[in-house]
Amino acid sequence: MKKLLKTLAILLSIAMLFSVVGCGKTESKPTNVEDDDDYFTETIESIEVLGDSSTGTNSNSNTGSSGNGSGSNTGSGEKKWKDILASMPSDLSNTTIEIFNWNPANEYTGAPKVIQEFTKQTGIKVKWTTENFDNYLNKLASRVAAGNSPDLVRLRNPMPTSLTSIQPIDAMKFDFSDGAWDKWVMDSYTFNGKTFGVSLSGTHISSPIMLSYNKSLIRKYDLSDPYQLWKSNKWTYDAMINLCQEYKKEAGSDYAITGSSAEIALVGIAGTVKYDGKKFVSAMNDADMLTGLQNYCDLSNNKKIYAPTYDTEGFDANKVLMFICSGIHIRRMNSYFQNLKSSNSLGVVPLPPVSGTKNTTMFGELEAYGLAKGAKNPKAAPYFLRFFLDSANYDTTAFFANAQAKEVYESLMSSNNKVWSAGEADHEKFTKITDPGIGKAIQNATSEQAKSVIDQIKPLVDNRVKNLNDILAKLK
Amino acid sequence: MKYSTLKIRKKTTEIFLSVLRYVFFISFSYVLLYPFIYMVVGAIKSPTDIFDPTVEWLPKNIDFSNFAYAVKVLDLKNSIWNTFYLEIVAAILQFISCAVAGYGLSRFNFKGRKIMYFAMILNILVPVTMIIIPSYVNFSRMDILGILSLISKIVGHDIRPSLIDTPGVFYLPSFLGVGLKGGLFIYIFSQFYKSIPKELEEAAWVDGAGPIKTFVRIVAPSSGPAAITVLLFSIVWHWNDYYLAQMYTSTTPTISVELNNFNLNEIVQVLGGDGLTQANLNYVSITLSVCVIFLIPMLIFYLLIQRKFIASVANSGIVG
Numbered sequence: 001m002k003k004l005l006k007t008l009a010i011l012l013s014i015a016m017l018f019s020v021v022g023c024g025k026t027e028s029k030p031t032n033v034e035d036d037d038d039y040f041t042e043t044i045e046s047i048e049v050l051g052d053s054s055t056g057t058n059s060n061s062n063t064g065s066s067g068n069g070s071g072s073n074t075g076s077g078e079k080k081w082k083d084i085l086a087s088m089p090s091d092l093s094n095t096t097i098e099i100f101n102w103n104p105a106n107e108y109t110g111a112p113k114v115i116q117e118f119t120k121q122t123g124i125k126v127k128w129t130t131e132n133f134d135n136y137l138n139k140l141a142s143r144v145a146a147g148n149s150p151d152l153v154r155l156r157n158p159m160p161t162s163l164t165s166i167q168p169i170d171a172m173k174f175d176f177s178d179g180a181w182d183k184w185v186m187d188s189y190t191f192n193g194k195t196f197g198v199s200l201s202g203t204h205i206s207s208p209i210m211l212s213y214n215k216s217l218i219r220k221y222d223l224s225d226p227y228q229l230w231k232s233n234k235w236t237y238d239a240m241i242n243l244c245q246e247y248k249k250e251a252g253s254d255y256a257i258t259g260s261s262a263e264i265a266l267v268g269i270a271g272t273v274k275y276d277g278k279k280f281v282s283a284m285n286d287a288d289m290l291t292g293l294q295n296y297c298d299l300s301n302n303k304k305i306y307a308p309t310y311d312t313e314g315f316d317a318n319k320v321l322m323f324i325c326s327g328i329h330i331r332r333m334n335s336y337f338q339n340l341k342s343s344n345s346l347g348v349v350p351l352p353p354v355s356g357t358k359n360t361t362m363f364g365e366l367e368a369y370g371l372a373k374g375a376k377n378p379k380a381a382p383y384f385l386r387f388f389l390d391s392a393n394y395d396t397t398a399f400f401a402n403a404q405a406k407e408v409y410e411s412l413m414s415s416n417n418k419v420w421s422a423g424e425a426d427h428e429k430f431t432k433i434t435d436p437g438i439g440k441a442i443q444n445a446t447s448e449q450a451k452s453v454i455d456q457i458k459p460l461v462d463n464r465v466k467n468l469n470d471i472l473a474k475l476k
Numbered sequence: 477m478k479y480s481t482l483k484i485r486k487k488t489t490e491i492f493l494s495v496l497r498y499v500f501f502i503s504f505s506y507v508l509l510y511p512f513i514y515m516v517v518g519a520i521k522s523p524t525d526i527f528d529p530t531v532e533w534l535p536k537n538i539d540f541s542n543f544a545y546a547v548k549v550l551d552l553k554n555s556i557w558n559t560f561y562l563e564i565v566a567a568i569l570q571f572i573s574c575a576v577a578g579y580g581l582s583r584f585n586f587k588g589r590k591i592m593y594f595a596m597i598l599n600i601l602v603p604v605t606m607i608i609i610p611s612y613v614n615f616s617r618m619d620i621l622g623i624l625s626l627i628s629k630i631v632g633h634d635i636r637p638s639l640i641d642t643p644g645v646f647y648l649p650s651f652l653g654v655g656l657k658g659g660l661f662i663y664i665f666s667q668f669y670k671s672i673p674k675e676l677e678e679a680a681w682v683d684g685a686g687p688i689k690t691f692v693r694i695v696a697p698s699s700g701p702a703a704i705t706v707l708l709f710s711i712v713w714h715w716n717d718y719y720l721a722q723m724y725t726s727t728t729p730t731i732s733v734e735l736n737n738f739n740l741n742e743i744v745q746v747l748g749g750d751g752l753t754q755a756n757l758n759y760v761s762i763t764l765s766v767c768v769i770f771l772i773p774m775l776i777f778y779l780l781i782q783r784k785f786i787a788s789v790a791n792s793g794i795v796g
Contacts, residue, residue, distance in 0.1 A: 013504060132736065135719070138723070139723060145609050146612055146613045148640070
């Protein structure tokens, strides 16, 4: 009996051992990885920037903040900062405004000094509170419920789920009609006739989708430089495909492009869900959805140019030619692509439009700032944003990884045809609604199977639309 | 079959089984220890070793500077201090209060005992995330039976204190036995006390000892195994607690919060003044050093009490 028990114990342990070993990673297929959580996790700290002193620990890390601090404006219809400052109510001086963000202020190069300058010019003290991205909405909801709301809240996307603790900007009692404010962003954040988010036109703190590439690989395999093609108006969808196929042949690589958002950005569709101004609707029946998915499947599974892996390290290690990125990735002080940035091998170009479509600037994330419910100092908020988001107050050369990145970013931001993808997989932890995501459904589908994929995920999208509209109805 | 042949056969089988056992346990240990060894070895690798594919387990150049960077990025002095005076003190308070609560539930029949028992089970079953918002609201305007609200209405301004960002938000629930995993600890103690013979306490009662004296003098000293288990788990779970620390504090991050929020941006921003840039930063080794530093205190603590702990786990039946 004892021997039998011993034998059974050993067999059980062996079974456990094999099951543990079996949990190892296999690299046979690329997996669709969601956004890199690490970028958004930050230390909780409240940095009180008072006058010229800063209690933050990171004041040495900023390089180049030689913005003129005057918030000078360009473009017609924009009020100058000095006029705005002159019209600021005097009782706002010596008040404090709290900014609730998932990153510290020095996420943006030069931002702490800009904040100090703002305090110096206006007398409004700034308290920057950083909250971990995973707990962001929970903590905000808790603080609002407890009557301890911050003032300004950074918003990731105009999704109703992330606006439940946000009040309309009417409470700011400010005239947003001048040309400095980004009307398109404000419209995107307008629900039930109320606007919940604001941003500044041409701000450098935005994240349009673009294509980054490895210049050293271009040189190594003697390929056409995408940036040169773009400058000479030859950067087309077909040119991109040809370049990728050439790279694959020369390098013997499995694929040429990686990154996220390809199922919307690369093939010109705006995603599974869209907002028609009144409610969210499914985009699955749209004419361009089928052609878009067919193009995507063609790129991914027929031609095998694109792999839906968020392989930032592989791209940085010269293993992949291109990466679909956003404005966040091309900033200088950022954890992404550090090797390429330091060796000046990071190239950036806009995504070429699919043949027959027009140039569009796509946004997978459309950041803005909103006013928390119960904010204690709402009137100071627009003055802070007007100054903080103004790229004229920053040394944007130091902000972006290189001049090319800056040029492409500014070109994309100046586009009159911008699209935010409401169907892009917004971070589940942020929206609390499971996104069906196209990526997983069509991971191995060929272009001929695209139609059946659409039929497969339609019910999931319909469910998501229903959830979004339910929450939308509660927004006031 | 001859006796000697049988003996040889038996011996061979024993040796074979013994070898098999050793092979199995060594392999199993390797699987379990692999992440830890990887972490420790990675923490002492130099930047060149990290990217050298020929270097796996034995670094060519050992570099302890990663630990210095990790200490700086974690703000170790402050975060350790915050962890001790917030979480560890709360862990010890929890241990004491749960012992007392467990004794009360196990030994005394009083009105509402079943409700208390049910509340204890609820404490085990209901995840903290489900009640975090009302908890936060509760602690931000702390009131006792509505008395302070009444007084606030009389005097005209809110006198309810906010415990958020103070040690009170950790100490108060622990003191009342409803802190982190409090229900579970009360359950462990109550089950253990049921196994203690009542005659011991009756003897104390006969000698004139009251319930408190009986508990302090008789029951508590006898509850070694359960006490060690609860103390160990309480301290470890409070040490690892990230969610409550993050929700209830913002100016006093504990070490688990610092660890969880650790990323490359943080390293670059904190260490940028040391001449480190993204290009020359040994991100991998610094990350692993951070993990090693986080583990060391609990490892030392466990090594000190491991013998007693193993015995007490066997007695109490708690795992995980």
